Amino acid sequence: MQFISEQRFDDGIREREFILGEVPGILWTPESASESTPAPLILAGPSGGGLRTMYPRLLARARHAAADGFATATIELPGSGDRPRIAVVDQARADLRQALRAGEPVTDDIVDRLILPLLDQSVSEWRATLDALLALPEIGGRVGYSGGVISLGARLAVVEPRITAAVLFAGSFVPRIIFEEARQVTIPLHVLLQWDDEGNDRQMALDLFDAFGSKEKTLHANMGGHTGVPQAAGDEAGRFLVRHLNSVR
Amino acid sequence: MQFISEQRFDDGIREREFILGEVPGILWTPESASESTPAPLILAGPSGGGLRTMYPRLLARARHAAADGFATATIELPGSGDRPRIAVVDQARADLRQALRAGEPVTDDIVDRLILPLLDQSVSEWRATLDALLALPEIGGRVGYSGGVISLGARLAVVEPRITAAVLFAGSFVPRIIFEEARQVTIPLHVLLQWDDEGNDRQMALDLFDAFGSKEKTLHANMGGHTGVPQAAGDEAGRFLVRHLNSVR
Numbered sequence: 001m002q003f004i005s006e007q008r009f010d011d012g013i014r015e016r017e018f019i020l021g022e023v024p025g026i027l028w029t030p031e032s033a034s035e036s037t038p039a040p041l042i043l044a045g046p047s048g049g050g051l052r053t054m055y056p057r058l059l060a061r062a063r064h065a066a067a068d069g070f071a072t073a074t075i076e077l078p079g080s081g082d083r084p085r086i087a088v089v090d091q092a093r094a095d096l097r098q099a100l101r102a103g104e105p106v107t108d109d110i111v112d113r114l115i116l117p118l119l120d121q122s123v124s125e126w127r128a129t130l131d132a133l134l135a136l137p138e139i140g141g142r143v144g145y146s147g148g149v150i151s152l153g154a155r156l157a158v159v160e161p162r163i164t165a166a167v168l169f170a171g172s173f174v175p176r177i178i179f180e181e182a183r184q185v186t187i188p189l190h191v192l193l194q195w196d197d198e199g200n201d202r203q204m205a206l207d208l209f210d211a212f213g214s215k216e217k218t219l220h221a222n223m224g225g226h227t228g229v230p231q232a233a234g235d236e237a238g239r240f241l242v243r244h245l246n247s248v249r
Numbered sequence: 250m251q252f253i254s255e256q257r258f259d260d261g262i263r264e265r266e267f268i269l270g271e272v273p274g275i276l277w278t279p280e281s282a283s284e285s286t287p288a289p290l291i292l293a294g295p296s297g298g299g300l301r302t303m304y305p306r307l308l309a310r311a312r313h314a315a316a317d318g319f320a321t322a323t324i325e326l327p328g329s330g331d332r333p334r335i336a337v338v339d340q341a342r343a344d345l346r347q348a349l350r351a352g353e354p355v356t357d358d359i360v361d362r363l364i365l366p367l368l369d370q371s372v373s374e375w376r377a378t379l380d381a382l383l384a385l386p387e388i389g390g391r392v393g394y395s396g397g398v399i400s401l402g403a404r405l406a407v408v409e410p411r412i413t414a415a416v417l418f419a420g421s422f423v424p425r426i427i428f429e430e431a432r433q434v435t436i437p438l439h440v441l442l443q444w445d446d447e448g449n450d451r452q453m454a455l456d457l458f459d460a461f462g463s464k465e466k467t468l469h470a471n472m473g474g475h476t477g478v479p480q481a482a483g484d485e486a487g488r489f490l491v492r493h494l495n496s497v498r
Binding site: 206218219222240 | 444455458459464465466467468469470471472479481482485488489492
């Protein structure tokens with residue numbers, strides 16, 4: 001993990017851009033984070049668009065988390081931002097747009113081609129990032145996941161035992177196989193669903209929430225469209241992470 | 250409104266039982282409530298069983314509300330507790346049990362006979378109670394509704410303009426007509442749904458949430474069975490009321 005830039009904001013938050021292999025990412029740490037008081041870590045999943053597009057929303061989430069004493073890190077998804085395009089995913093995206101334009105159903109085949117190649121690659125990238133971050137002296141304690149591409153969050157919750165709780169944004173297409181994997185998830189989950197998000201399949205989100213095997217799971221549905229998560233709902237997700245990441249430092 | 254008993258708890262909360270006409274009820278006021286600092290009021294809707302059965306849960310909710318500076322009041326539903334039985338409702342309840350035992354569908358007819366007679370009577374009783382409570386010098390400011398019989402909360406939200414926000418517990422059968430009335434609800438709503446409540450029709454609850462006309466509405470679904478609302482979910486409902494009742498005293 002190589003840091004390529006660093007800045008410090010007025011509120012003491014330190015922002016560092018990094019590269020891990022060929023994957024760019026950003027790490028935000030609160031002023032309090034140090035070797036003697038390492039900060040628990042939130043892996044901030046993407047919520048649509050590349051890092052550059054998401055940056056203002058990611059920074060807002062990182063500031064919120066820093067106020068609770070947490071570090072936040074994110075990486076660019078395969079095929080996003082300046083990373084090399086993935087032909088099969090681009091084709092699937094074109095097929096998806098075509099289906100939506102034609103008013104045709106979005107088939108499982110399209111969803112699989114759109115999401116699964118990303119997942120297979122990004123899960124190992126997130127895990128490698130986690131290895132590198134936890135080796136930093138100022139990061140330590142519990143790890144949470146918070147963000148979108150709900151399939152990515154679901155699979156990480158299954159395969160990555162260091163993640164102890166997750167806030168999942170339900171707003172993307174979900175391959176059938178993820179419904180199977182969801183039954184193996186056992187960590188506490190806080191699922192955010194924008195009820196009036198017209199581009200999202202609400203029933204798919206409800207079915208996925210139902211499928212999660214976790215004994216402790218909560219679904220918070222709100223109004224406001226795809227990106228319009230109300231502030232109170234963001235605060236509640238923050239409190240969920242505080243409850244689950246703060247027990248052990 | 251005639252007060253028939255009074256006690257004060259260690260935390261300063263004053264509990265008074267009252268009778269209004271033939272309707273028994275309970276009022277809890279925080280220590281801070283006075284003519285110079287009147288307390289906003291939460292109408293605590295029933296959550297199953299008569300007042301005596303619900304008392305421990307109602308008291309817990311009233312204490313929580315008092316900590317936020319709110320008074321809480323509740324009344325016995327028609328046909329519940331020591332109030333005269335309502336033959337048509339008793340018959341509907343027997344028909345409901347029979348249908349459930351036989352594994353038959355619960356018809357709209359049964360639901361209408363079970364809920365509508367209660368609603369028609371209790372809505373006017375709750376409104377008369379509200380008149381009497383707001384005449385007390387120690388009660389004033391905004392009014393919220395919080396509790397069960399979601400049809401009662403929905404109808405009160407439509408017909409009673411003094412109610413400015415409502416927490417609704419989705420856990421009872423809903424007559425078809427309430428889905429129509431729900432579209433006329435415009436106040437902020439916070440709906441609690443116990444996802445794994447086997448005696449509750451989850452799809453009915455989701456449909457009703459969808460039907461509410463409010464621009465600001467949130468659905469919080471949790472695990473824990475019919476009466477197992479997690480503490481964090483209760484706290485969130487409390488914060489919703491604080492946000493909406495505290496703006497004007």
